[in-house]
Amino acid sequence: MNVPDESAPANPVATVRAVLPSLTPAAQAIARLILDDPGMVARSTITEFSAASGTSEATIVRTARALGFAGYSQLRFALAAAVARHEPERLIPGDLGPDDPLTDVIAKVARAESQALADTAAQLDPVRLGAVVEAVAGARRVDVYGVGASGLVAADMAQKLMRIGLPAHAFADAHLALTSAALARPEDVAVAMSCTGETPDVLAPVRVARKAGATTVAITNNPRSTLAELADHVLVSAGRETAFRPGALASRISQLLIVDCIFVGIAQRTFETSDAALRATREAIEGFRADPRRRSRPS
Known part of the structure; x- marks a missing residue:
């Protein structure tokens, strides 16, 4: 049974986003998949995630540790907990597009600011x-x-x-x-x-x-x-x-x-x-x- 790692980052997505520029190219590929679809990563075994990311299982484990987790299982647990909090929009705020109506602009910008405050405080x-x-x-x-x-x-x-x-x-x-x-x-x-x-x-x-x-x-x-x-x-x-x-x-x-x-x-x-x-x-x-x-x- 997986248990939360108290020393692990409170918000795995915010952590990934922060350290992304400093990761190796292979680790960045893993990190971008986490940012794009944290729910998919939470549902995937390490073998499945290896196939999806095109990286080795060893690289995935090293990346999880670089993000502050004991291993891939702990990373999955943290992502699953975040998704279970019914916060998909916080996890993936959605970038603004050139054709977005102003109603979407308001919602996306406001959500991004709220997320920034919550993630920083956490x-x-x-x-x-x-x-x-x-x-x-x-x-x-x-x-x-x-x-x-x-x-x-x-x-x-x-x-x-x-x-x-x-x-x-x-x-x-x-x-x-x-x-x-x-x-x-x-x-x-x-x-x-x-x-x-x-x-x-x-x-x-x-x-x-x-x-x-x-x-x-x-x-x-x-x-x-x-x-x-x-x-x-x-x-x-x-x-x-x-x-x-x-x-x-x-x-x-x-x-x-x-x-x-x-x-x-x-x-x-x-x-x-x-x-x-x-x-x-x-x-x-x-x-x-x-x-x-x-x-x-x-x-």
């Missing part, structure tokens, strides 16, 4: 999150690196940290990021964001900050990426991009969920100072909005 390790919270809360300075869509999330994180009194700066320009990273100290924290974990403009400053002694944090979809290898702490997001949605909200919203969890964790840990800083910044902004001189027009 695999967000509280112990690792706590370590990041502790590091950032005690930092002298926080650098946040991110370009493109991840750059928007980096700016959001820096803004949130500034609101509670932590010196934080977001860098979307590699030259500025490298300049700041070169001046980092061991009491500083460098947070790097990249869905693929292979963005050159993000990897370069992380390497420099790490060499300078700063604590490094990665927020990425791929826990086997170069960025993950460079980081002291890795937090895994689960949003994915498609042909019609590069820089998709699903990718950003999964990163934003992690940023919000870090922010709330720090605010809880430093409640008195954070609460005072939030009130002070809120009053300053509200006072600026209420200033009648801002509403007067020059004559």
Whole structure:
């Protein structure tokens, strides 16, 4: 009788999607079949799946282990459990097509965002999150690196940290990021964001900050990426991009969920100072909005 492996990934499909780029070509063929039809894989014996994927049984076992399972039986069990939860649409959200009516566009996009949040929350390790919270809360300075869509999330994180009194700066320009990273100290924290974990403009400053002694944090979809290898702490997001949605909200919203969890964790840990800083910044902004001189027009 198969029993759940408590150390195995909570969401096998999200795990497969995250590590897909780092797998070997043979393992990628297996992974794509899992993504395309998890129910079929759950129903297949290893011999049947070997025939369907065109790979050897040994390769299937190695791939299952690479995904965090003890073997193919445990992978099948996890996929069967996911299918039994009546979540086929969550497992296969369906990519947008050029002829999709707007009603389908709304449904598919909304489902993708909901899935990204649920998958990220399911695999967000509280112990690792706590370590990041502790590091950032005690930092002298926080650098946040991110370009493109991840750059928007980096700016959001820096803004949130500034609101509670932590010196934080977001860098979307590699030259500025490298300049700041070169001046980092061991009491500083460098947070790097990249869905693929292979963005050159993000990897370069992380390497420099790490060499300078700063604590490094990665927020990425791929826990086997170069960025993950460079980081002291890795937090895994689960949003994915498609042909019609590069820089998709699903990718950003999964990163934003992690940023919000870090922010709330720090605010809880430093409640008195954070609460005072939030009130002070809120009053300053509200006072600026209420200033009648801002509403007067020059004559």
